Amino acid sequence: MKYLKENKFKIEYIYIIGILMLLISFILGILLGATSFNISKYIFDINTPEARIIWFVRFPRVMGSILCGAALSVSGAIIQGVLANRLASPSIIGVNAGAALAVTIATAFGFLGGWRLSLFAFIGAFITVMIVSLGAKRWGASRGTVILMGVAMNSLLGAMSSTVTTFMPNVSVMSNDFKIGDFSSVTYAKLIPASIVIIISIIILYTLANELDVLTLGDESAKGLGLNVEVVKVIFLMLAAALAGVSVSIAGLLSFVGLLIPHAIRNISTSESRHLIPLCALYGGAFVTICDTFSRIVFAPYELPVGIIMAFIGAPFFIFILYKGKGGHRNA
Amino acid sequence: MLEIRNINGGYNKKQVLYDVSFYAQKGKITSILGPNGSGKSTLLKSLCSIIPVTSGEVLLDNKNLLSLPQNEIAQKIAYLSQTKQIPDISVKRLVLHGRFPYLNYPRRYKEKDYIIVNKVMEKMNILDLADVPISKLSGGQQQKAYLAMALAQDTDVILLDEPTTYLDISFQLQVIKEIKNLANDGKYILMVLHDISLALENSDNIVLIKDGTIVKQGTPKNIYESNILEKVFNVKVARVEIDNKYHYFCKTKNT
Incomplete structure (x- = not known):
């Protein structure tokens, strides 16, 4: 019997372009940098300084940027879906700042890397996203109010982090590079636990894509379709916080990627979560890696923190979204 | 028979519904009528557990759905x-x-779901809108799309909260026609309406609710002839017969 099939023609191209962009950004990220040398000559000769640059500097850095870009973009898409607010993203509503505060406190107490740092970052991010989410629900906050809550949370959490670093100046985590986002200090010790969390979280979120779509129909419609709305929302926010939190533990406060990429995917392709989640991962990873590679080579041998490049792109984009007034779902 | 027995409930600690009991018949439209704040929407949400009830039963073929x-559910x-x-x-x-309530592991829709969706859209006459984004549709078309979603749910009972609100008269009548078709297919239709005339003209049964309690249940003719509407809504209701069909009109009492 004939039945409706999804139209995948356009979406297949979007996937192919995304995969190609990710591959190209990966290759460029490995090939380009402040030091130029023949990669093929040194790559497997582990005793040479060049090979060490490839395997212990560029490779973890590129993997870090791919994972953080994917994680923040997917986290942004999830937060936007759960809060029914297209202006929301981990950096804008203060989730990253919550993770940063937790990382600062963790560092102050001597947890310098690995699982414990990621765990602290997740806890900080989760507490923040739950505060904003419960506040939005309790006060029936409009899209704009949620963003203003985010501004307040960012200021408050930033001030708390600064207080910790003022009284404990040996806490180096709140350096300028961390505040604006940077991959220069990515190590395998940070990368491995974070990558496991990010990959598992994205896979779980992908399996819950239909739940996210049903949630965007509104709480009452979603309950009418049998969804346990409260539980599912907490699961989504927990996973979004895990993604944002571990990204902060790797690269600091990267801004705007969680806003920019989901918006771009929705505009060029689809809002359906089963495509939105993998496409955000692909394009987010590619975007941050390209920005990071650019930040390494544009003033070589000096480096710009990647957060500066992303803020230059992301901030005008945010203003553009505000201007277009496409901040959220409409009511019927 | 769908039997609603002794429902008590409301929001958080505020009780809105007091011992609500009534019935609905298969293949018939039952409209819940009442003034603003009488608990109509709360009742509808309580019947499908969107708002948990504190006590009571919703019996479909003697099985408590709650x-x-x-x-x-x-x-x-x-x-x-x-x-x-x-x-x-x-x-x-x-x-x-x-089809979401039927999703199993690995949480993806199956061929059977697509077949049902195709049939439903054909039935609702929206097959040509299949690829159109919801946001691009008119209010009436959106309502039809949502009705199709409810139909795809393949349930015995359909609850509709103000299905004609925000629609112009032509779309109101189109939506009502679709709802009547659903009833003719053997569904139990329960809907909340604020438009007394629309409810009286298009329902098989009327349930009158005020302050969270059922005032009366009956056919539109019974309800009209009992003059209870005037007491509940504080309006005058008039009836005119045109082409063997009753039409109802409301006006305020002091004009």
């Missing part, structure tokens, strides 16, 4: 909210979500 888990009762979000998805995707 004792089932939420996804199993959604396989028996479809609910269309008055206020709906308009997500950036196509009509067919929205209708497909009507």
Whole structure:
């Protein structure tokens, strides 16, 4: 019997372009940098300084940027879906700042890397996203109010982090590079636990894509379709916080990627979560890696923190979204 | 027979419904009428456990649906909210979500779901809108798409909260026609309406509710002739017979 099939023609191209962009950004990220040398000559000769640059500097850095870009973009898409607010993203509503505060406190107490740092970052991010989410629900906050809550949370959490670093100046985590986002200090010790969390979280979120779509129909419609709305929302926010939190533990406060990429995917392709989640991962990873590679080579041998490049792109984009007034779902 | 027995409930600690009991018949439209704040929408949400009840039963063929888990209730009762979000998805995707209560591992819709969606859209005459984003539709078309979603849910009971609100008269009549078709297919239709005339002209049964308690249940003719509407709504209701069909009109008492 004939039945409706999804139209995948356009979406297949979007996937192919995304995969190609990710591959190209990966290759460029490995090939380009402040030091130029023949990669093929040194790559497997582990005793040479060049090979060490490839395997212990560029490779973890590129993997870090791919994972953080994917994680923040997917986290942004999830937060936007759960809060029914297209202006929301981990950096804008203060989730990253919550993770940063937790990382600062963790560092102050001597947890310098690995699982414990990621765990602290997740806890900080989760507490923040739950505060904003419960506040939005309790006060029936409009899209704009949620963003203003985010501004307040960012200021408050930033001030708390600064207080910790003022009284404990040996806490180096709140350096300028961390505040604006940077991959220069990515190590395998940070990368491995974070990558496991990010990959598992994205896979779980992908399996819950239909739940996210049903949630965007509104709480009452979603309950009418049998969804346990409260539980599912907490699961989504927990996973979004895990993604944002571990990204902060790797690269600091990267801004705007969680806003920019989901918006771009929705505009060029689809809002359906089963495509939105993998496409955000692909394009987010590619975007941050390209920005990071650019930040390494544009003033070589000096480096710009990647957060500066992303803020230059992301901030005008945010203003553009505000201007277009496409901040959220409409009511019927 | 759908029997609603002794429902008590409300929001948080505020009781809105007091010992609500009535019945609905298979293949018939039962409209719940009442003044603003009388508990109509709360009642509808309580019947499908969107708002948990403090006590009472919703019996379908003598089985209490409220004792089932939420996804199993959604396989028996479809609910269309008055206020709906308009997500950036196509009509067919929205209708497909009507199959959500039946999703099993690995949480993906199956061929059977697509076949049902195709049939439902054909029935609702919206097949040509399949790939159109919901946000691009008129209010009436959106309502039809949501009705198709409820139909795809393949339930015995359909609850509709103000299905004609915000629609112009032509779309109101179109939506009512579709609802009558659903009843003719053997569904139990329960809907909340604020328009007394529309309810009296298009329902098989009327349930009158005020301050969270049922005032009266009966056919539109019985309800009209009992003069209870005037007491509940504080308006005058007049009836005119045109082409063997009754039409109802309301006016305020002091004019």
